[in-house]
Amino acid sequence: MTATTTETGEVLLEVTDLHLAFGGVKAVDGLSMSVRSGExxxxxxxxxxxxxxxxxxxxxxxxxxxxxITFKGRSIVRSLPSTITKAGMARTFQNLRLFRELSVLDNVKTAMHAALRQRWYDAMLHTPRYKRSERQCLEEARGWLDFVGFTGDEDLYVTQLPYGEQRRVEIARALATKPRLLLLDEPAAGLNHNEKQQLVALIRRIRDLGIGIVLIEHDMGLVMDISERIIVLNHGK
Known part of the structure; x- marks a missing residue:
């Protein structure tokens, strides 16, 4: 596992007067915010x-x-999600978006495909470059699973895991992209008290790598315990 570190306090994300409308419904109505590394x-x-x-x-x-919307000083308004991910932003989803037909380990490995230094013929011929790349990918995937506290069987299908463990795998997959900014959409939803406490500790460990974190959450106890700043949205404002 290779940790991503940044200089604490550097502005990573700047959102200015953001609007999003679906017909006559204003989902986002003038949102402005900034996010710094390590917060x-x-x-x-x-x-x-x-x-x-x-x-x-x-x-x-x-x-x-x-x-x-600028990320690391560049506009990303018209960028594809894959481009934004390669630039250093990762996210999780309110509803789990894991690959149900893949194992725990393979779910995390999918996040690394863009960084693999191999060509199609390397995979077909199993060249030394392919083997080196696959070893590195395997080591880093296991490193991130260890970082998030996953202690189960990495060869199980993710659907065989308890819900809380699936959340860990989802965060490990996001971290495997080596982000500088991590967006977490209700990561505590469906977790019991002990799992929430473990989540708080994990988020702080991620922050200590210098990664900026933006968290959507309804558990106000967790929010007040972990947040350094809080933004309140209502009717998109």
């Missing part, structure tokens, strides 16, 4: 407030109606 920022608000819609704009799944 934990929470976004709170009632259901339908526009939190996930804002995440979808920032991570490239939605194209905003207007406003600017």
């Amino acid at each position: 934990i920022l929470s976004v709170i608000g009632p259901n339908g407030a526009g939190k996930t819609s804002a995440f979808n704009c920032i991570s490239g799944f939605y194209r905003p109606t207007s406003g600017s």
